Amino acid sequence: MENAEKDWIVRKREELKSWMNDDKRRTGLSRAISAYTSAKERALSRLPELEELRKEVRGIKERSIREIDALVKVTIDSVREVRGEAYLARSAAEAKEIVSELTGSGKLVVKSKSLTGEEIGINEVLEENSNRVYETDLGEFIIQLRGEKPTHIINPSVHVPREEVAKTFSKLLGKGVSPEIPELVGVAREYLRDKFCNADIGITGANVVAANTGTIFLVENEGNARFVSNAPPKHICLTGIEKIVPTLQDAFKVLQVLPPYATGVFMSAYVSLITGPSKTADIEKTIVYGAHGPKELHLILLDNGRTRMAEDSVFVEALYCIRCGGCMYECPIYRVLGGSFGNNYFGGIGLIWSAFTTGEEGVAVAVDACTKCGRCKEVCPLGIDTPRMVERLKETLVKRGFLTPRHEEIKRNILEKGNPFGEDEARRD
Amino acid sequence: MSRLRSKGISDSTMALLGKMGIEFDTLGAEEGCCGSVLLRTGQTGAASRVAEETVRRIASRGFGEVITACPGCYRTMSSEYPQIVGDIPFRVRHISQFLMEKEGLLRGRLGTVNARVSYHDPCHLGRHMGVYEEPRQLIRLIPGVELLEMKYNRSRALCCGSGGGVRSAFPELSREVARSVVADNLPGEADLLVTACPFCNFNIKEACPKSLRVLDLPELLLSAWRG
Numbered sequence: 008m009e010n011a012e013k014d015w016i017v018r019k020r021e022e023l024k025s026w027m028n029d030d031k032r033r034t035g036l037s038r039a040i041s042a043y044t045s046a047k048e049r050a051l052s053r054l055p056e057l058e059e060l061r062k063e064v065r066g067i068k069e070r071s072i073r074e075i076d077a078l079v080k081v082t083i084d085s086v087r088e089v090r091g092e093a094y095l096a097r098s099a100a101e102a103k104e105i106v107s108e109l110t111g112s113g114k115l116v117v118k119s120k121s122l123t124g125e126e127i128g129i130n131e132v133l134e135e136n137s138n139r140v141y142e143t144d145l146g147e148f149i150i151q152l153r154g155e156k157p158t159h160i161i162n163p164s165v166h167v168p169r170e171e172v173a174k175t176f177s178k179l180l181g182k183g184v185s186p187e188i189p190e191l192v193g194v195a196r197e198y199l200r201d202k203f204c205n206a207d208i209g210i211t212g213a214n215v216v217a218a219n220t221g222t223i224f225l226v227e228n229e230g231n232a233r234f235v236s237n238a239p240p241k242h243i244c245l246t247g248i249e250k251i252v253p254t255l256q257d258a259f260k261v262l263q264v265l266p267p268y269a270t271g272v273f274m275s276a277y278v279s280l281i282t283g284p285s286k287t288a289d290i291e292k293t294i295v296y297g298a299h300g301p302k303e304l305h306l307i308l309l310d311n312g313r314t315r316m317a318e319d320s321v322f323v324e325a326l327y328c329i330r331c332g333g334c335m336y337e338c339p340i341y342r343v344l345g346g347s348f349g350n351n352y353f354g355g356i357g358l359i360w361s362a363f364t365t366g367e368e369g370v371a372v373a374v375d376a377c378t379k380c381g382r383c384k385e386v387c388p389l390g391i392d393t394p395r396m397v398e399r400l401k402e403t404l405v406k407r408g409f410l411t412p413r414h415e416e417i418k419r420n421i422l423e424k425g426n427p428f429g430e431d432e433a434r435r436d
Numbered sequence: 437m438s439r440l441r442s443k444g445i446s447d448s449t450m451a452l453l454g455k456m457g458i459e460f461d462t463l464g465a466e467e468g469c470c471g472s473v474l475l476r477t478g479q480t481g482a483a484s485r486v487a488e489e490t491v492r493r494i495a496s497r498g499f500g501e502v503i504t505a506c507p508g509c510y511r512t513m514s515s516e517y518p519q520i521v522g523d524i525p526f527r528v529r530h531i532s533q534f535l536m537e538k539e540g541l542l543r544g545r546l547g548t549v550n551a552r553v554s555y556h557d558p559c560h561l562g563r564h565m566g567v568y569e570e571p572r573q574l575i576r577l578i579p580g581v582e583l584l585e586m587k588y589n590r591s592r593a594l595c596c597g598s599g600g601g602v603r604s605a606f607p608e609l610s611r612e613v614a615r616s617v618v619a620d621n622l623p624g625e626a627d628l629l630v631t632a633c634p635f636c637n638f639n640i641k642e643a644c645p646k647s648l649r650v651l652d653l654p655e656l657l658l659s660a661w662r663g
């Protein structure tokens with residue numbers, strides 16, 4: 008155990024250091040943070056109604072999570088009623104199995120950004136089955152090409168400055184690309200265009216799901232999720248059960264709060280509402296599924312630790328999170344540690360998410376990097392008390408043996424000498 | 437923390453109270469760590485023991501009120517001890533709240549200090565306990581001082597990076613956070629940074645040893661005292 012303990016610390020400590028000392032990543036991060044904060048401030052001052060609305064959304068989320076089991080059932084029935092298929096996956100393994108079965112092998116798959124997909128390791132499964140997978144969100148596309156992992160839930164390539172993106176794209180095209188941002192965006196657009204149209208399968212996440220109509224909300228600015236969910240003949244949507252709210256009206260409220268906090272826009276450029284596969288009855292009033300949009304729609308609702316979260320009086324709050332990512336940009340530690348401050352999910356709230364969905368061990372060290380300063384709670388549209396949850400998570404980790412030796416030493420000093428430094432009281436003056 | 441690592445702060449605090457003619461005493465060699473760091477690092481069992489012992493020591497000396505120079509002690513003793521040991525038989529306040537109440541004893545007794553001062557809100561004092569104004573009011577009591585706000589202040593203030601057991605686990609991270617806060621947040625014209633927390637004070641000082649003058653609130657007031 009002694010050695011194992013040291014291992015878990017040493018490995019992560021190296022990762023933290025490599026982030027701290029990487030000027031390129033730090034530059035990318037700090038540019039993004041200042042662009043985000045000024046955009047958000049502008050958006051919030053233009054939308055004073057958000058003050059009331061975000062309180063309402065908090066109430067909606069609290070109610071939804073209380074009734075989560077029932078809402079899952081309602082959602083599945085609603086989706087089936089409109090000729091879609093819906094599944095509840097209890098674990099990452101179950102979800103992977105469903106995805107594998109639905110995809111088969113040798114397919115061309117386009118994806119829009121989904122951290123839930125990352126959570127279960129969806130790309131690995133698809134590739135193992137010899138499918139070709141393209142990430143189409145610009146940020147995801149960049150890090151997929153670079154063989155990296157996402158570092159922010161809304162802006163996964165937040166740590167890659169434009170000069171580095173240009174290098175990556177130059178390699179892809181085999182010719183020089185200038186580090187001008189509009190040009191870089193153009194490269195991705197050109198490259199991915201025919202992938203959308205030729206893909207066999209499109210995989211998306213969801214931002215909100217309305218139970219009583221079975222409606223999936225996709226919120227985005229790039230227009231790629233719209234393509235992914237519409238062009239291929241089969242659409243698979245993988246999302247966590249906590250995204251479900253009872254009604255369309257509730258979903259619209261969540262929808263209004265999300266964009267200003269996520270990217271500082273009043274409303275995202277595109278919101279797609281998907282209720283069942285595409286259909287037409289234009290010939291003899293006979294319904295045929297699969298008109299211009301997908302013929303099949305599959306909604307996979309993922310539990311993978313969420314029910315356990317819902318059952319805990321402290322951690323339940325993490326399920327109210329609408330994943331706007333605002334608290335990450337605003338976190339003084341995230342500014343320095345970026346994507347190493349977490350594991351798939353980032354920042355203080357990400358530590359909680361990661362602990363429940365991908366295991367406590369993965370965040371045991373990162374938890375010690377959180378100062379519990381409370382800035383995340385202050386900027387969260389739902390007022391989620393993340394520092395309290397992190398403290399609680401730390402307590403659980405300590406009970407499982409993840410106690411940092413330095414903290415243990417402090418405890419000994421306090422209990423034996425009355426001060427954290429282990430100095431003798433006699434030396435005091 | 438204050439007593440052993442930022443002795444200037446505890447000494448200045450006591451000296452200032454003395455000059456103001458306030459009757460007070462300390463636990464002396466009996467005084468121990470409040471256990472805040474144990475709560476932040478998940479060692480709740482030990483924290484409870486420390487809390488019980490601390491309350492017992494203070495109560496047995498008959499103190500009716502405890503003043504802390506450290507916001508961490510203030511938060512822990514006033515809002516977390518009651519959850520651990522139930523009602524506590526004394527009142528706990530941060531030095532800034534106490535001094536503001538005794539503002540009359542400071543007014544007219546502080547000499548001119550020509551400085552542009554910026555104030556760093558400690559997380560435990562500000563966000564966690566809602567004390568934002570008292571330290572600012574005290575700084576403004578000093579003639580000649582101009583208070584320049586940090587870019588992000590009060591409830592949006594940036595953490596110095598030392599709390600929650602982070603400094604002991606990752607000292608280099610704490611320093612890096614402090615540097616990033618000072619670089620992005622401190623107005624360029626400020627020539628003095630005032631903190632109201634020994635942790636912030638120690639960490640910021642250590643991270644920016646050359647570039648910045650850092651004082652804690654009681655130190656600033658004591659240096660301005662002319663009697």
Ligand code: SF4
Pocket residue numbers: 268327328329330331332333334335356383386387388389390391
């Ligand atoms: S915790 Fe709050 S601020 Fe952070 S991502 Fe979730 S909703 Fe957004």
